[in-house]
Amino acid sequence: xxxxxxxxxxxxxxxxxxxxxxxxxxxxxxxxxxxxxxxxxxxxxxxxxxxxxxxxxxxxxxxxxxxxxxxxxxxxxxxxxxxxxxxxxxxxxxxxxxxxxxxxxxxxxxxxxxxxxxxxxxxxxxxxxxxxxxxxxxxxxxxxxxxxxxxxxxxxxxxxxxxxxxxxxxxxxxxxxxxxxxxxxxxxxxxxxxxxxxxxxxxxxxxxxxxxxxxxxxxx
Amino acid sequence: xxxxxxxxxxxxxxxxxxxxxxxxxxxxxxxxxxxxxxxxxxxxxxxxxxxxxxxxxxxxxxxxxxxxxxxxxxxxxxxxxxxxxxxxxxxxxxxxxxxxxxxxxxxxxxxxxxxxxxxxxxxxxxxxxxxxxxxxxxxxxxxxxxxxxxxxxxxxxxxxxxxxxxxxxxxxxxxxxxxxxxxxxxxxxxxxxxxxxxxxxxxxxxxxxxxxxxxxxxxxxxxxxxxxxxxxxxxxxxxxxxxxxxxxxxxxxxxxxxxxxxxxxxxxxxxxxxxxxxxxxxxxxxxxxxxxxxxxxxxxxxxxxxxxxxxxxxxxxxxxxxxxxxxxxxxxxxxxxxxxxxxxxxxxxxxxxxxxxxxxxxxxxxxx
Ligand code: HEM
Ligand code: SF4
Numbered sequence: 046x047x048x049x050x051x052x053x054x055x056x057x058x059x060x061x062x063x064x065x066x067x068x069x070x071x072x073x074x075x076x077x078x079x080x081x082x083x084x085x086x087x088x089x090x091x092x093x094x095x096x097x098x099x100x101x102x103x104x105x106x107x108x109x110x111x112x113x114x115x116x117x118x119x120x121x122x123x124x125x126x127x128x129x130x131x132x133x134x135x136x137x138x139x140x141x142x143x144x145x146x147x148x149x150x151x152x153x154x155x156x157x158x159x160x161x162x163x164x165x166x167x168x169x170x171x172x173x174x175x176x177x178x179x180x181x182x183x184x185x186x187x188x189x190x191x192x193x194x195x196x197x198x199x200x201x202x203x204x205x206x207x208x209x210x211x212x213x214x215x216x217x218x219x220x221x222x223x224x225x226x227x228x229x230x231x232x233x234x235x236x237x238x239x240x241x242x243x244x245x246x247x248x249x250x251x252x253x254x255x256x257x258x259x260x261x262x263x264x265x
Numbered sequence: 266x267x268x269x270x271x272x273x274x275x276x277x278x279x280x281x282x283x284x285x286x287x288x289x290x291x292x293x294x295x296x297x298x299x300x301x302x303x304x305x306x307x308x309x310x311x312x313x314x315x316x317x318x319x320x321x322x323x324x325x326x327x328x329x330x331x332x333x334x335x336x337x338x339x340x341x342x343x344x345x346x347x348x349x350x351x352x353x354x355x356x357x358x359x360x361x362x363x364x365x366x367x368x369x370x371x372x373x374x375x376x377x378x379x380x381x382x383x384x385x386x387x388x389x390x391x392x393x394x395x396x397x398x399x400x401x402x403x404x405x406x407x408x409x410x411x412x413x414x415x416x417x418x419x420x421x422x423x424x425x426x427x428x429x430x431x432x433x434x435x436x437x438x439x440x441x442x443x444x445x446x447x448x449x450x451x452x453x454x455x456x457x458x459x460x461x462x463x464x465x466x467x468x469x470x471x472x473x474x475x476x477x478x479x480x481x482x483x484x485x486x487x488x489x490x491x492x493x494x495x496x497x498x499x500x501x502x503x504x505x506x507x508x509x510x511x512x513x514x515x516x517x518x519x520x521x522x523x524x525x526x527x528x529x530x531x532x533x534x535x536x537x538x539x540x541x542x543x544x545x546x547x548x549x550x551x552x553x554x555x556x557x558x559x560x561x562x563x564x565x566x567x568x569x570x571x572x573x574x575x576x577x578x579x580x581x582x583x584x585x586x587x588x589x590x591x592x593x594x595x596x597x598x599x600x601x602x603x604x605x606x607x608x609x610x611x612x613x614x615x616x617x618x619x620x621x622x623x624x625x626x627x628x629x630x631x632x633x
Contacts, residue, residue, distance in 0.1 A: 082585075083599065084536060088517035095517030153619050192542070193506045208492065211578045212543040217586050217598060224602030228609040235613050 050258040053162055055127045056251055063117040064252055067179075070110035071230070074182075075223055077103040082220050104190065111183050111202070114176075127163030133173035140166045158243055162259055168236075171229075178225050185219040280482070281320040294319075304476040304551055305488070306498040318483040325482065326389040328381050329363035330420060332406050332413040333440040333449055334395025338431040339365045341468040344554070358478065361389075364408070375409040382423050390478065391424035393417060396433040396440045397455040400448025418456050426487055427452060427461045430474060432570055435463035435494070442576035453494060462487055463494040465546075467570035472551050473499045493573065495545070504541035504567050507549040510534065528564060538583040539566030546571045 056064075077099040080086070088095050121130035135144040147159035147167035159165040164172065187203025192212075206215060241248040251257045278286075284294055298316045302309060331339070343366070360366070362378040369377055381389050395413075398405040403412030421427040429452040432438035440449035453461050464473050477496055480488045488496040505511065513519070514533040521527060521536055533539070544567050548559040561567055569579035578587065586598050 084517060084519055086517060087519060087521075091512060091516045091518060093516050097515040097517075151616070192503055211574060212572070213540075213578045213587050216543070217589065220586060220598050221589070221602060224605045227602070228605050231606070231609050231613065235616075 053257050053259055054255055055125075055163055055257045056255040057120070057124055057128060058255070059116060059120045060124065060128050061252060061255055063113045063120070066109060066113040067117075070106045070113065071226060073102055073106040074110060075227065077106070078220075078223055082223075107183070107186055107190070110179075111187075114179060114183065118176075132164045132166075132169035133176070135166045135170045140169075143167075144170060158240060160244065160246075162257060175226075175229050178222055178229070182219065182222045182226070185215045185222070188215050189219060279320060279323055283324060300472070301476050301479045304472050304498065304547070305480055306501075311483075315479060315483050319479070322482045324359040325478065326381060326385050327358045327360050327392060328378055328389060328420060328424075329360060329392045329394065330413075330416065331364050332393070332395035332397055332408075332417070332434075333447065334431065334433050336365055336394070337468040338394045338434075339363075341553075342471050342474070358390075372409070378420070382420055386423045388425055390481075391421050391427040392474070393421065393427060393429050393434045393452050394431055396437045396449035396451060398440070398447035398449050399455065400446070405447040414455055417452060421452060421456045421459050421461070424459070426481070427456075427459060428464055428474060428477060429453070429461050429494075430464045430469040432465040432467050432575065435465035436573040438465075438467065439576055441574075460487065461494055462490065462496060464499070465495065465571040465573075466548075467575075470499070470546075470548070470551055470553060473547070499547045499551075500545045500571070502545065502547065504544045504546055504548055504561075507547070508533075508541055508561055509549060510561060531564075534561060534564075534566035535585065537566045538581065538585055540569035540572075540575075540579050540582075541567040543579070544569040544572050 080099045081096070081103060084096060086095055118130075120128050121133075126132075135141050143159065143161070143166035146155060146157065147165050149155040150157060150159055151167075159167060161168075163169075184203045184206055187199055188206040188210075189203075189212075191199035191202075191204030191207065210218075237249055237252075240246075241250075245258075247254075247256065247258045281294060284297075289297075295312070295316060298312050298319065299309070302312045302315050305311075307315075329339075361381045362374065364374070367374060367377075395406075397403075397413045397417050399414055403414040406413040408416060429435045433440060433449075434452050436451045437445070437449045437454075438451075440447060441451075451463070453463065462477055464470075464477065466473075473496070476498065477488060480486075480496075480498075488498055491497055491500060493500075505514075508514075510531060510533045513527075513531070514535055518527060518530075518532040519536045520532050520534050523537070535542075539561065541561065548567070549561070552559045552562070566582070568582045569575045572579065581588065584597065589598060589601055
């Protein structure tokens with residue numbers, strides 16, 4: 046910690062914004078989705094509207110989440126190098142080597158923590174998979190939504206899936222997707238906290254402020 | 266309706282005449298027309314149009330084929346009470362061949378079928394009940410020594426239109442359930458390319474057969490179909506969206522056990538595995554047996570019997586979600602999910618401990 050640190054603006058505003066919108070949406074979608082799957086509260090009077098509100102919140106969050114994903118993907122093409130879609134694909138030999146190094150680190154084979162100003166190769170690749178899950182949740186969600194919503198928009202957003210997968214399979218996978226996202230979230234927060242602690246590079250703070258701290262050596 | 270005049274002379278009498286002969290009053294006739302107009306989801310202004318068509322049009326010739334089935338659709342047709350839509354159907358149709366109800370037998374019966382195919386080519390309606398086995402040359406279902414897959418090709422191929430009644434005829438149904446030993450398929454798959462209206466359901470709702478035929482007689486065309494060949498008037502809306510228990514769903518009032526308080530009060534059957542949210546059919550509005558009742562009204566969840574592959578995919582009937590494969594019969598999606606979360610947590614704890622054991626802080630500083 047003796048070396049001088051440089052302050053780098055890594056996460057631009059749209060990245061931070063969509064990140065936190067996603068957090069809120071996923072939280073709301075998971076709580077309400079869990080209720081839709083397992084109605085754990087029961088109404089005492091038929092004047093109540095518990096399932097009705099749960100579904101309403103689920104669908105409003107769903108639209109928000111979808112739009113947030115659209116902005117994020119758009120920014121992957123116009124944003125800075127840390128936001129670029131390129132960091133998701135470990136298909137250059139350098140990125141692949143970095144990816145293997147990171148895997149070795151997390152399996153205690155190597156001692157050198159992965160480091161990058163933006164995402165490490167492993168993180169980038171994980172986000173590719175996670176975004177895949179998100180997109181599946183959006184498509185399968187709108188497939189279920191299209192069941193009582195006629196219209197080209199909903200057919201486009203997900204209704205087409207009902208011609209490919211059985212409705213029950215869509216429902217099951219939509220349900221299981223929630224647990225995949227839950228598992229990802231736990232790992233995601235743990236690693237963020239763990240690397241922050243080890244590196245003292247402001248990783249956790251960076252998603253609030255946008256700034257990370259790097260040593261001159263790492264700053265290529 | 267210029268083209269209709271050609272079809273008007275299929276058989277002797279008009280439908281209205283046939284009904285009058287059977288002792289139906291003008292009033293019965295009009296209430297029948299009203300019922301069918303409503304089933305077709307047409308505005309009531311169409312009642313007179315339907316009535317006019319039925320007064321003018323001659324009874325269409327119809328043959329009813331039965332293959333791999335339980336005769337449940339025939340039962341549904343015959344079982345109705347009085348004055349019945351079922352009876353009226355039989356009266357408005359000139360049924361030339363129906364194994365269960367016709368008087369003729371043996372070669373004589375088979376001959377009457379072939380006579381229709383020959384003499385009424387392109388002008389009769391074929392109704393198929395039951396699935397068609399395609400495996401091993403079709404040996405698993407033969408009538409009069411002839412494989413179902415041959416008969417269906419000839420009879421449906423020469424018909425004006427085919428109605429595949431019941432889930433077996435529409436999609437293969439129970440005989441086609443895994444592992445489908447006979448290679449059973451629905452009519453559309455057995456005879457690709459012929460005009461087929463699918464009326465799935467276990468059994469079919471007779472009102473929907475009648476309405477389809479009446480639509481044909483009134484407008485001279487088959488009703489609009491969805492991508493699975495089902496008429497939109499009957500299969501365009503989800504059960505869940507027309508269900509009388511829906512208010513309890515929205516409120517959050519669910520039956521949790523058979524016979525509990527909620528069950529006695531008629532609450533929503535969602536948690537008991539009701540497949541109404543995945544099933545498209547007009548059961549809640551048309552109901553069964555002259556509008557007497559339907560499964561959810563009787564207190565049992567929908568099992569999705571009108572959907573393709575329902576026996577395999579809607580199972581288990583008393584659980585909302587299918588069992589994910591490979592996790593044992595008892596595991597539900599939630600157990601899998603909880604397991605996944607537990608594994609994740611355990612991995613992280615292991616990782617943390619690993620960190621401490623592998624020397625933690627000191628080495629970290631050395632490296633810097
Ligand atoms: C992170 C994202 C999401 C999570 C964790 C999530 C979670 C869930 C869960 C657990 C269920 C219950 C499934 C069941 O057991 O039947 C559900 C249902 C549903 N979700 Fe999502 N969901 C997400 C995104 C979406 C999106 C983007 C849409 C799009 C409209 C959507 C629409 C629906 C619909 C329509 C249902 C069925 C509601 C019903 O049948 O009344 N979901 N969701
Ligand atoms: S009983 Fe079934 S179809 Fe009716 S509201 Fe409940 S879940 Fe939907």
